[in-house]
Amino acid sequence: MTLPLADPTTTAPTEDGPELVDLHPALADMERLVVEGLSRHPRQLPAWFLYDAEGSQLFERIGEQPEYSLTRNETKLLEERAGEMAQALGQGIAKQPVLVEFGAGNLRKVGPLLETLQPAAYVALDISADHLVQACRALQARHPDVPVLGVCCDYANIDHLPPHPLLEGRPRIGFYPGSSLGNFDPPQARGLLAHFAELLGPGGRLLIGIDQPREAARLEAAYDDAAGVSSAFAFNLLRRLNRELAGNFDPAAFRYQAQWEPTSSRIAMALVSRQNQMVDLAGRRWSFAAGEPLITEYSVKYTPEAFLALAAEAGWSPLGRWSDGADDLSIHLLAHSKMHAHSQECNHANPTVQRSQP
Numbered sequence: 601m602t603l604p605l606a607d608p609t610t611t612a613p614t615e616d617g618p619e620l621v622d623l624h625p626a627l628a629d630m631e632r633l634v635v636e637g638l639s640r641h642p643r644q645l646p647a648w649f650l651y652d653a654e655g656s657q658l659f660e661r662i663g664e665q666p667e668y669s670l671t672r673n674e675t676k677l678l679e680e681r682a683g684e685m686a687q688a689l690g691q692g693i694a695k696q697p698v699l700v701e702f703g704a705g706n707l708r709k710v711g712p713l714l715e716t717l718q719p720a721a722y723v724a725l726d727i728s729a730d731h732l733v734q735a736c737r738a739l740q741a742r743h744p745d746v747p748v749l750g751v752c753c754d755y756a757n758i759d760h761l762p763p764h765p766l767l768e769g770r771p772r773i774g775f776y777p778g779s780s781l782g783n784f785d786p787p788q789a790r791g792l793l794a795h796f797a798e799l800l801g802p803g804g805r806l807l808i809g810i811d812q813p814r815e816a817a818r819l820e821a822a823y824d825d826a827a828g829v830s831s832a833f834a835f836n837l838l839r840r841l842n843r844e845l846a847g848n849f850d851p852a853a854f855r856y857q858a859q860w861e862p863t864s865s866r867i868a869m870a871l872v873s874r875q876n877q878m879v880d881l882a883g884r885r886w887s888f889a890a891g892e893p894l895i896t897e898y899s900v901k902y903t904p905e906a907f908l909a910l911a912a913e914a915g916w917s918p919l920g921r922w923s924d925g926a927d928d929l930s931i932h933l934l935a936h937s938k939m940h941a942h943s944q945e946c947n948h949a950n951p952t953v954q955r956s957q958p
């Protein structure tokens with residue numbers, strides 16, 4: 601990539617595009633997380649490891665597969681209902697807010713909200729630096745009136761947003777589409793929702809997309825598409841580990857599997873060892889038994905009720921909900937109950953639920 605990332609301690613504008621801050625975890629942190637993850641039973645790595653430059657591109661291709669409807673349905677819902685969402689988001693907020701997107705990806709979902717909400721600035725947080733640079737540039741070109749700030753980071757593990765004059769004294773609205781909350785197990789997800797409240801600060805609101813449970817066959821197909829893109833996405837993790845952490849995984853010695861686990865309401869994605877084998881990684885030897893899974897990701901699916909119960913435990917109250925025609929996914933609007941510095945009193949007791957026509 602050509603666009604330079606700013607020093608982590610500054611947010612100086614680059615000459616030819618939006619501002620960027622690089623807070624990507626250091627190699628030593630990745631090594632520590634790999635050792636922790638591979639020492640677990642079952643072995644499991646943080647889902648963000650899947651998103652190097654190649655992984656981010658593969659994930660975009662997953663969104664284009666006919667079996668994986670989440671991206672399409674959520675984008676359509678946002679396009680159709682962004683006006684209502686912006687109105688609900690802005691209610692009772694005195695100042696023009698800043699919009700903060702967690703795990704921003706290709707930044708293709710936020711457009712309708714930028715147009716309808718017209719925030720004072722837009723901050724995109726994503727783990728994949730190259731992908732973020734390209735996406736921020738393209739977004740800034742499409743929306744020249746909204747200042748764009750890109751922050752490359754593991755959004756679950758930053759203490760605060762980088763200090764910036766654009767963010768000072770303004771209410772912050774979080775945007776977390778794509779149901780990425782499901783890639784954390786429920787206790788972690790609860791912690792993440794509480795963490796978002798901290799990052800967003802007083803008056804914080806959150807617009808969050810949540811995928812819902814449905815028939816096992818549809819879900820398993822969505823995570824193991826016929827074109828093999830989901831499988832390639834998982835196998836890319838092994839290539840990344842080999843390249844960045846001195847590994848010698850042999851991809852041919854693993855097979856990809858995506859299984860619906862109804863009792864946990866989740867899809868478990870794994871690379872399953874085809875044989876007993878030893879693998880070198882991060883300066884250690886790891887033994888894999890035949891049939892042993894390396895969990896690459898879970899994708900937990902929440903009914904609206906289950907999600908709102910989890911959100912309430914993290915201090916969030918419902919303000920509204922929009923769902924797609926098939927009711928496969930919902931976009932929830934939440935307000936943090938303890939934090940109303942920038943907002944006036946609002947009625948959280950009766951959230952609205954709005955359904956799109958199929």
Ligand code: AVI
Nearest residue numbers: 662778779780783823830899
């Ligand atoms: C990013 N996240 C919400 C995706 C999901 O649906 O859990 C990740 C994914 N992995 C394979 N397919 C999609």
